Amino acid sequence: MANTENVLAETRSLTRRFGGLIAVSGLSIDIRKGEILGLIGPNGAGKSTTFNLISGFCKPSSGSLFFDGEDMTGKSPVKISRGGLVRTFQHGSLMRSMTVRDNILIGAIGALKGSRRNERPTRVNETAAILGLTPYLDEVAANLPHGIQRLVSIAIAFAPRPRLLCLDEPLTGLNQTEVGTTLEVFARIRRDFDCTILLVEHNMKAVMKICDRIVVLHHGQMLATGTPQEVRENESVVSAYLGKHHGA
Numbered sequence: 001m002a003n004t005e006n007v008l009a010e011t012r013s014l015t016r017r018f019g020g021l022i023a024v025s026g027l028s029i030d031i032r033k034g035e036i037l038g039l040i041g042p043n044g045a046g047k048s049t050t051f052n053l054i055s056g057f058c059k060p061s062s063g064s065l066f067f068d069g070e071d072m073t074g075k076s077p078v079k080i081s082r083g084g085l086v087r088t089f090q091h092g093s094l095m096r097s098m099t100v101r102d103n104i105l106i107g108a109i110g111a112l113k114g115s116r117r118n119e120r121p122t123r124v125n126e127t128a129a130i131l132g133l134t135p136y137l138d139e140v141a142a143n144l145p146h147g148i149q150r151l152v153s154i155a156i157a158f159a160p161r162p163r164l165l166c167l168d169e170p171l172t173g174l175n176q177t178e179v180g181t182t183l184e185v186f187a188r189i190r191r192d193f194d195c196t197i198l199l200v201e202h203n204m205k206a207v208m209k210i211c212d213r214i215v216v217l218h219h220g221q222m223l224a225t226g227t228p229q230e231v232r233e234n235e236s237v238v239s240a241y242l243g244k245h246h247g248a
């Protein structure tokens with residue numbers, strides 16, 4: 001465990017094999033307190049597998065994971081999320097047949113138990129307000145536009161007030177206005193709630209705009225890391241990935 005005080009989470013030589021395929025290979029990254037860290041790379045680079053590893057949904061073949069100084073290697077998703085690390089899923093994290101209110105409530109339940117149970121309705125309302133979802137609270141999620149459903153997924157993850165929020169392609173399918181609104185939400189929760197964000201995204205314009213630092217994955221390994229400008233100017237990153245993303 002590095003003794004750097006400003007590191008919230010770190011992976012050390014994290015590796016995951018699926019049979020003969022190495023999806024994540026010897027990955028060592030630091031996630032610093034208060035930053036928005038982008039995790040980018042081509043399809044199949046290992047981004048979602050990295051999310052699965054750090055959130056406990058997938059056990060590492062080798063290597064380790066620390067969160068807030070605690071060794072979380074091999075710990076369950078429940079244990080890790082109670083520690084303050086919450087993630088969304090690439091293909092959506094909401095219950096389509098339930099209302100927005102009940103969806104957000106699901107996110108709040110684990111964090112507000114026992115004597116804090118009566119705080120749940122307030123937490124749901126506050127979370128909805130932060131994400132601009134108040135007008136939709138009593139709507140069934142499936143009836144809402146895609147962009148609003150994406151925000152509901154983020155609201156569920158943010159309801160327990162995580163210290164590290166891991167978002168897997170939250171901007172997919174959003175129009176330009178919705179992307180702008182969602183980026184404002186990220187900036188607000190980082191600023192007002194001290195929430196560190198790990199962001200997997202293919203929308204390079206958005207990533208370059210909002211991230212403090214970026215890690216580029218390629219074939220499960222770290223190809224490069226640095227500021228958006230450093231990454232944009234890195235020739236191996238351009239030839240492996242960015243060359244195909246004109247928004248960068």
Ligand SMILES: Nc1ncnc2c1ncn2[C@@H]1O[C@H](COP(=O)(O)OP(=O)(O)OP(=O)(O)O)[C@@H](O)[C@H]1O
Nearest residue numbers: 018021023041042043044045046047048049050090
């Ligand atoms: N459960 C699994 N079993 C077998 N192979 C898997 C499994 N999960 C992921 N893989 C493989 O691991 C590699 C990395 O996949 P991963 O989903 O992490 O990529 P990604 O960077 O998130 O891609 P995308 O941008 O398309 O979402 C791919 O080759 C994928 O097929």
Ligand SMILES: [Mg+2]
Nearest residue numbers: 047048049090
């Ligand atoms: Mg993925």
